Amino acid sequence: MPDDTDLTPQDSADPQPSSEASSETTSEPTAGDNAHRSTAAETGPLIELALKDLQGRREDLERDIAELTSRKQQLETELRSSFAGQSDAIARRVKGFQEYLGGALQDLVQSVESLELVVQPMVVKPSPLDQQGLDGSTATSSEPAAAAAAVADTFKPDEALIRDALERFLKQPDVYADPWTLRRSIDTRDTTLLEDWFFNQGGRGAQPSRGSRPRNILVSAGLISIIGELYGDQFQCLVLAGGPERLGEWRRGLQDALGLSREDFGPSSGVVLFERPEALVERADRLEERGEVPLILIDAAEGSIEIPVLQFPLWLAFAAGPNERLDDDDLL
Secondary structure (H helix, E strand, C coil): CCCCCCCCCCCCCCCHHHHHHHHHHHHCCCHHHHHHHHHHHHHHHHHHHHHHHHHHHHHHHHHHHHHHHHHHHHHHHHHHHHHHHHHHHHHHHHHHHHHHHHHHHHHHHHHHHCCCCCCCCCCCCCCHHHHHHHHCCCCCCHHHHHHHHHHHHHHHHHHHHHHHHHHHHCCCCCCCCCCCCCCCCCCHHHHHHHHHHHHHCCCEEEEECCCCHHHHHHHHHHHHHHHHHHHHHHEEEEEECCCHHHHHHHHHHHHHHHCCCHHHECCCCCEEEECCHHHHHHHHHHHHHCCCEEEEEECCCCCCCCHHHHHCCEEEEEECCCCCCCCHHHHC
């Protein structure tokens, strides 16, 4: 029986179409690639906008920095020019206020020094009239005269030295003399005033003003020179002139007439200036407690003398005349 089966080898299926199909399959884009390209296309403009915004902000900041730097330089220039322009005015004000501040500080120091932390017991002394009544004796008319003579004899032992100094003041002054020595000349009316104060008033009393504050200061300078020869460093001059302008005039006058410096004026120096009589009295009390002698000078502009001043051994008050204007307030 014949075998109908065809044993002829058959050609295998052509692979070419399969290869082409595979090629076509790989060349087609996938969905993921398309999404990536779409995202990049959308974010590109956003990035450019963000970069432009940042660039604009950077330019704004640079302009602000440049403007602030210019303003800073302008302010520094104005400050330098303003300080240079005002320095002279400030210096004049400080110089004018310096003397007044010095006097105020002196008063403050003296007030602090005079504070009493311990209450002193009050001692009541019997009146001289009561003592006379207990003794049953009456005062005779010769006692006031004897007391006045005793006061007038205070400087009798030093009369020769005082008169020699007064005669020396009438001669040509020595402008190069040592400090605390009178470097200016005075006239006979000035020496007469001092003679009366020394030998008739015993160093305690008022004398008529010489017509102006500078002239009174010159007479006071001669008095300070003589007291300095008598007491040496054991005395301190206390000047009462209620006002910084008057005190400044006293300071300058005594500096010129006695060759003093600013260091000679102060609580621990030779001359102390006061605006208030209470502070002067406190200072004089402290000097007497230390065994020193206060010399009190009262400006003619002071209308009255405080009673506590009268207890001290050496004081000179200038009394202004009826037509004399020594008060600075009268000139306004």
